[in-house]
Amino acid sequence: MSEEILINVTPQETRVAVIEQGAVQEMHIERGNAHGLVGNIYQGHVCRVLPGMQSAFVDIGLERAAFLHVADIWQPLPHDGANRPIEKQLHEGQSLVVQVFKEPIGTKGARLSTQISIAGRFLVLLPQERHIGVSQRIEDENERELLRE
Incomplete structure (x- = not known):
């Protein structure tokens, strides 16, 4: 071939x-x-925690601090304390690895997640997970199973 x-x-x-x-x-x-910024992975530093909004602003080296909501903070299974308030999970000055999942718009900074995902042609690397992610572009179920093995 x-x-x-x-x-x-x-x-x-x-x-x-x-x-x-x-x-x-x-x-x-x-x-x-x-x-664009979507998909980019950064080593960021928490610059402000907002308990009232259950969110934090993270400096990732851009003009404007990026936004991280408590729901976008990865929790290992089982979710012991998944409903923990953000002030119990993050503190100012803390360093963390984040991925942009929404572009900055107007005066708002980029939206972040700590659930890192790196998509390849066939597989999706999820460093914090124990399973293998298979690209949604592969529709044939037999091929999907083969890639999971």
Whole structure:
């Protein structure tokens, strides 16, 4: 089976095509001005805890502090104390690893989660979980089971 990867880079965009037996199997286009923050992982520092809102602001090195709600703080199973108030889970100056799941909009900072997820072509790495995540793009149940093994 002949397989090629073609890459075209210009100042405006980067294009990558995967070609198998003369047919395009995958095409990826990345525009230089379209880089968002969603999916980025940062080492942040809690700069403010707001018990009334059950949330915290985390400095991840951007212009504006990002927002972390108590519901987006990962808890190991069993959820011993899953309903613990945020002031019992975080404190100012605390360092933590977070992932952006919502872009900053207007005057609001990015929305964060401590549930880290790194998606690959077939699998999803969930470092804090004990199971293997399989990409939702794979619809064939037999193939999904094979990847889980």
